Amino acid sequence: xxxxxxxxxxxxxxxxxxxxxxxxxxxxxxxxxxxxxxxxxxxxxxxxxxxxxxxxxxxxxxxxxxxxxxxxxxxxxxxxxxxxxxxxxxxxxxxxxxxxxxxxxxxxxxxxxxxxxxxxxxxxxxxxxxxxxxxxxxxxxxxxxxxxxxxxxxxxxxxxxxxxxxxxxxxxxxxxxxxxxxxxxxxxxxxxxxxxxxxxxxxxxxxxxxxxxxxxxxxxxxxxxxxxxxxxxxxxxxxxxxxxxxxxxxxxxxxxxxxxxxxxxxxxxxxxxxxxxxxxxxxxxxxxxxxxxxxxxxxxxxxxxxxxxxxxxxxxxxxxxxxxxxxxxxxxxxxxxxxxxxxxxxxxxxxxxxxxxxxxxxxxxxxxxxxxxxxxxxxxxxxxxxxxxxxxxxxxxxxxxxxxxxxxxxxxxxxxxxxx
Numbered sequence: 523x524x525x526x527x528x529x530x531x532x533x534x535x536x537x538x539x540x541x542x543x544x545x546x547x548x549x550x551x552x553x554x555x556x557x558x559x560x561x562x563x564x565x566x567x568x569x570x571x572x573x574x575x576x577x578x579x580x581x582x583x584x585x586x587x588x589x590x591x592x593x594x595x596x597x598x599x600x601x602x603x604x605x606x607x608x609x610x611x612x613x614x615x616x617x618x619x620x621x622x623x624x625x626x627x628x629x630x631x632x633x634x635x636x637x638x639x640x641x642x643x644x645x646x647x648x649x650x651x652x653x654x655x656x657x658x659x660x661x662x663x664x665x666x667x668x669x670x671x672x673x674x675x676x677x678x679x680x681x682x683x684x685x686x687x688x689x690x691x692x693x694x695x696x697x698x699x700x701x702x703x704x705x706x707x708x709x710x711x712x713x714x715x716x717x718x719x720x721x722x723x724x725x726x727x728x729x730x731x732x733x734x735x736x737x738x739x740x741x742x743x744x745x746x747x748x749x750x751x752x753x754x755x756x757x758x759x760x761x762x763x764x765x766x767x768x769x770x771x772x773x774x775x776x777x778x779x780x781x782x783x784x785x786x787x788x789x790x791x792x793x794x795x796x797x798x799x800x801x802x803x804x805x806x807x808x809x810x811x812x813x814x815x816x817x818x819x820x821x822x823x824x825x826x827x828x829x830x831x832x833x834x835x836x837x838x839x840x841x842x843x844x845x846x847x848x849x850x851x852x853x854x855x856x857x858x859x860x861x862x863x864x865x866x867x868x869x870x871x872x873x874x875x876x877x878x879x880x881x882x883x884x885x886x887x888x889x890x891x892x893x894x895x896x897x898x899x900x901x902x903x904x905x906x907x908x909x910x911x912x913x914x915x916x917x918x919x920x921x922x923x924x925x926x927x928x929x930x931x932x933x934x935x936x937x938x939x940x941x942x
Contacts, residue, residue: 543640680693
């Protein structure tokens with residue numbers, strides 16, 4: 523039994539159920555339209571029949587569509603799918619995607635059949651996304667801070683162009699590589715991860731040291747968070763990083779100013795005692811020699827009174843420069859106050875320390891300070907002792923040094939008294 527054929531009415535009903543607009547054209551006029559085409563163009567179905575197709579095509583696209591229709595009618599190879607614009611009864615422009623072909627009847631009649639799919643909203647969405655992406659790209663391009671994204675394995679998937687200024691890399695050089703490669707120390711990366719865990723996926727103002735392309739450390743402060751997908755599962759890590767290298771440099775400079783005397787660059791009293799206590803403990807544990815000396819510049823008050831405090835500052839700087847020529851990098855020198863200093867000499871027996879003290883005296887005598895045409899010879903008096911077995915605090919040898927220092931002054935100054 524041959525299969526039943528759909529009636530014309532049933533076929534019309536079926537075509538009307540399609541989501542796309544369907545048509546048939548002969549001699550450039552509609553001979554068939556479905557309900558969706560009538561809805562697309564805003565006319566009743568009967569009002570469209572026998573109407574010229576090109577009346578509904580946007581004037582800027584009309585020549586293109588007309589030419590392709592004519593070429594197809596002549597049997598030439600023409601693209602069967604492309605996009606153009608139509609104008610509906612309300613004068614509204616709609617974007618459509620055309621799929622078409624031709625049927626040639628036995629009598630030679632050429633019928634164009636096809637469908638139109640309304641892509642106006644899709645195109646608008648795409649344009650909006652393109653504009654949004656352009657806006658995002660513009661923001662990222664001009665953002666002074668670095669925006670970054672990494673997957674949950676730590677591989678970089680996005681890096682804003684500002685990474686050039688902060689880390690010296692092009693974004694493309696960083697994307698696809700583990701973020702951990704760019705931290706100066708592993709501990710810096712670990713603290714960011716730990717902060718994210720402790721903050722339930724959010725970390726704020728975490729400071730870390732990154733490695734610049736030139737190998738130098740670059741300090742950043744970062745806010746990061748774990749981005750979740752629609753199912754509330756971790757998708758990636760995003761964050762903003764700000765270059766704080768200059769701030770860290772200033773902080774370090776401030777710390778140095780607190781720890782070091784501004785004139786001589788020697789340790790201030792507190793930091794000197796802290797460092798000396800550590801050195802003394804190491805010397806005791808290792809049973810290694812350590813010498814301690816206190817010294818005081820002679821007649822410093824008279825220099826200030828005669829030449830002014832500016833001259834006194836020059837004397838202190840002059841003295842400090844000569845100390846740096848005599849004492850070693852591992853020796854600790856502290857300015858305890860005014861013109862009073864202390865020196866700690868690790869790995870140095872008393873005889874070696876005495877030789878260095880004598881060398882400093884000779885340097886000062888051979889190198890007077892020239893100030894406003896006047897030569898000022900700087901001398902000092904000092905007390906020198908070794909660290910004793912019973913010295914459990916650095917104050918103990920320093921007190922012995924202090925007594926010897928005053929003995930040196932009483933004995934005529936410009937000398938170092940040694941004790942045990």
